[in-house]
Every structure is written in structure tokens, then in C-alpha cells.
Amino acid sequence: MIISITSLKGGVGKSTLTQNLAVCFAHMDYKVAIVDADINASSERWSGLRDNDEYPPIMTVSIDTPKALRNNVTLLERDYDIVLIDGTPALSKLVSTIMLLGDIILVPIKPSILDIWATERFQERYEEAVTLKGESIPGYFILNEYNARMTFNQEVKEAVDDLGFEIMKSTVKTRQAYKEAIQYGKGVYEYKDKKAKAEITKLANEIIGLL
Ligand SMILES: Nc1ncnc2c1ncn2[C@@H]1O[C@H](COP(=O)(O)OP(=O)(O)O)[C@@H](O)[C@H]1O
Numbered sequence: 001m002i003i004s005i006t007s008l009k010g011g012v013g014k015s016t017l018t019q020n021l022a023v024c025f026a027h028m029d030y031k032v033a034i035v036d037a038d039i040n041a042s043s044e045r046w047s048g049l050r051d052n053d054e055y056p057p058i059m060t061v062s063i064d065t066p067k068a069l070r071n072n073v074t075l076l077e078r079d080y081d082i083v084l085i086d087g088t089p090a091l092s093k094l095v096s097t098i099m100l101l102g103d104i105i106l107v108p109i110k111p112s113i114l115d116i117w118a119t120e121r122f123q124e125r126y127e128e129a130v131t132l133k134g135e136s137i138p139g140y141f142i143l144n145e146y147n148a149r150m151t152f153n154q155e156v157k158e159a160v161d162d163l164g165f166e167i168m169k170s171t172v173k174t175r176q177a178y179k180e181a182i183q184y185g186k187g188v189y190e191y192k193d194k195k196a197k198a199e200i201t202k203l204a205n206e207i208i209g210l211l
């Protein structure tokens with residue numbers, strides 16, 4: 001099972017969610033691998049901090065060209081139950097490849113206007129990926145750094161509808177634990193903030209329900 005985590009914008013939480021979901025899945029006894037497709041290599045660096053003896057191991061590799069991504073993700077899928085691709089914010093062909101390899105696409109967003117501008121360009125890449133794959137790829141938005149006072153304006157709703165994506169019920173709030181856990185090569189599942197752990201577990205279970 002391949003989960004592509006992507007967006008056309010940096011700083012929306014792709015790497016944070018990739019690492020934290022990987023940790024949850026690993027604790028659910030899935031064999032998990034992360035493919036870091038971003039030249040910023042934050043998942044690769046995170047994996048260097050992880051204690052794979054004390055905590056469930058997570059195989060992490062960095063790949064940033066479309067052909068190598070196709071070849072290696074296909075190989076990893078043979079040996080791992082779940083392969084998460086931590087995407088790049090670049091506008092390159094790599095984004096279409098990341099999308100088309102996914103059995104599902106997860107797109108963290110912060111529901112603001114700026115995210116919607118990015119979504120329009122995102123749509124072009126998504127349509128390209130669907131054409132190349134020859135079949136539709138289910139996509140889901142994850143509301144990251146969510147706050148209950150946020151309301152969806154019409155523009156957000158239209159953009160979501162145009163893509164044919166759904167919004168996941170589970171949301172992720174702004175929490176210091178996401179920043180801290182990462183510094184130890186952990187996920188919040190392995191950290192002291194119980195609310196963060198509960199929130200990410202709920203999201204991981206919702207994703208498993210989709211697969
Ligand atoms: N839910 C959250 N709570 C607190 N900080 C967050 C959360 N999600 C992301 N961040 C922070 O936002 C910044 C960007 O997140 P990151 O996962 O690196 O985004 P991306 O991979 O999309 O560029 C990081 O400093 C990260 O710690």
C-alpha cells in the first residue's frame with residue numbers, strides 16, 4: 001500500500017504528518033517505509049535521529065527523481081505493508097509521479113485562501129497524474145493546524161469539490177509536541193502529549209479504514 005503525501009506548498013505539514021503517521025502505523029505492527037522525495041530531506045534527517053532498537057523500526061530512503069522513485073517505490077512495496085512518500089512542494093514532474101504512485105493521496109492544508117491558490121496548480125498536477133495512471137486516485141485533505149473557529153469559505157469548498165477530494169474527519173491541531181517529538185526521531189505516539197497521541201491515532205485509524 002502506497003500513501004502519497006503531497007501539496008504544492010511548503011510548510012503545510014507533509015513531513016510532520018508523514019513521520020507521525022509512519023510511527024503510528026509501525027506501532028500497529030505494519031512494516032513501514034518512508035520515501036523522502038524532498039531535497040530538504042527532513043524525513044531523512046529525522047530517521048537519522050530515530051532509535052530503531054528501542055522503537056518500531058521505520059525504513060527511510062531519499063529519492064528525488066521520477067524514474068528512481070517509480071523503480072524503488074515498487075520494490076519497497078514488495079517488502080513493506082505501507083510505504084509513505086513524503087512529497088516535495090516543487091512544481092516539477094516529480095509531483096505527478098508521487099501522486100500517480102499512490103494508492104491514495106493525502107494533502108495537508110491549512111484552510112486559508114493562500115492554500116487555495118496552491119490548490120489550483122495542484123489540480124493540474126493531479127489531472128496529469130490521473131491521465132498517466134489511467135484511473136482515478138482517491139485524494140483526501142487533512143486539516144492541519146486546525147482550529148475549531150476556522151470556517152470554510154465558499155472558495156475552499158469549491159476547490160475541494162473541483163478536485164473530487166474529500167476532507168478527512170480527523171483533524172490535527174497546532175501542538176508543540178509535533179515539533180519536539182521530531183527532534184528525538186519519534187512521533188507524538190511515542191511522546192508525552194496524550195492529546196497529540198490520541199489525535200494522530202485517530203487519523204491513522206481513519207486512513208487504515210480507507211485502504
Ligand atoms: N500540527 C502542527 N503543530 C505544530 N507545528 C506544526 C504542525 N504541523 C506542522 N508544524 C510545523 O510547521 C513547520 C512545517 O511543517 P513540515 O511538516 O516541515 O511541512 P512540509 O513538509 O509540508 O514543508 C514545521 O516547523 C513543523 O514543526
Ligand SMILES: [Mg+2]
Binds near residue numbers: 014015040
Ligand atoms: Mg517537508
